[in-house]
Amino acid sequence: MGQTCIASKRFIIDAFLFDEFVQKFKQAVEEKFPTEGKISSPMEKEASLAPMARQDLLDKLHQQVMDSVALGATIITGGYQLDCPGYYYAPTILSDVTSNMPAYNEELFGPVAIVLKASEPAHALGIANASNYGLSGSIWSDDMATAESMARNMESGLTFINSPSFSDPRLPFGGVKNSGYGRELSALGIREFTNIKTIWIK
Known part of the structure; x- marks a missing residue:
């Protein structure tokens, strides 16, 4: 999850493991990236969450999330801009994402991940290639x-x-x-x- 072109954005998970994975993923994100209290400067060693580059990029990311939610996506965690100096967005996980949503068919260049369920390897590969x-x-x-x-x-x-x-x-x-x-x-x-x-x- 993050502001880099090769950051993991789409997590395609075996249906048998899906619920357990999402639960542990949510827990790990919320523990590693606390959004309450002081947000450390990215120049500080203890910083765990970096800001985005510009306000317009932050606004675009949030709009992609909100447009996806309006079409039926579910926010597992995050989904909002942080109330602090800098262009910070709460690390976000979306589920129930379908191919007509921005979260599915557009690049999410920020701390937003989507989780998708696959019934078998061939199904997972089909989702990855779509x-x-x-x-x-x-x-x-x-x-x-x-x-x-x-x-x-x-x-x-x-x-x-x-x-x-x-x-x-x-x-x-x-x-x-x-x-x-x-x-x-x-x-x-x-x-x-x-x-x-x-x-x-x-």
Whole structure:
């Protein structure tokens, strides 16, 4: 959850584990990111919640949440701007999100996550790929064969297994669909700054 392009935003969870996951997720968010009392400056070591960059971005995020709620989404926790100096938004979890909602089909560039229920791996993969974006994804499973099969078929530029998404200079970074063109970082990233020239002599 957060203001970075590869932050986890859509959590697609096995139906058998869904209720337990959501309960523990809510508890962890509320414990790690307390919204009552003094909010620490992001420059302070003890800070756990960072502000957003600008007021208009904060307003847009809140509008996306409210528009989704108006269409039937449920707020598990959060869903409001914090009453303190700075552009702070309470870490938010939404459930009952459907494909006609901004929370589903738009990028939420802030501390908002949605939880979606999947009946089986194929269903989860279908939900993951039903997006106009495809920068990064993360698969968590004890079944490596299933996880690797899903990773090969996930429509994303980066896919991690049993690890959150991250950026590393050694790994090509970039997406598919509406998540950009080409790659940066690694040897492939260097090639993006070159022009390939063909000279043919007969």
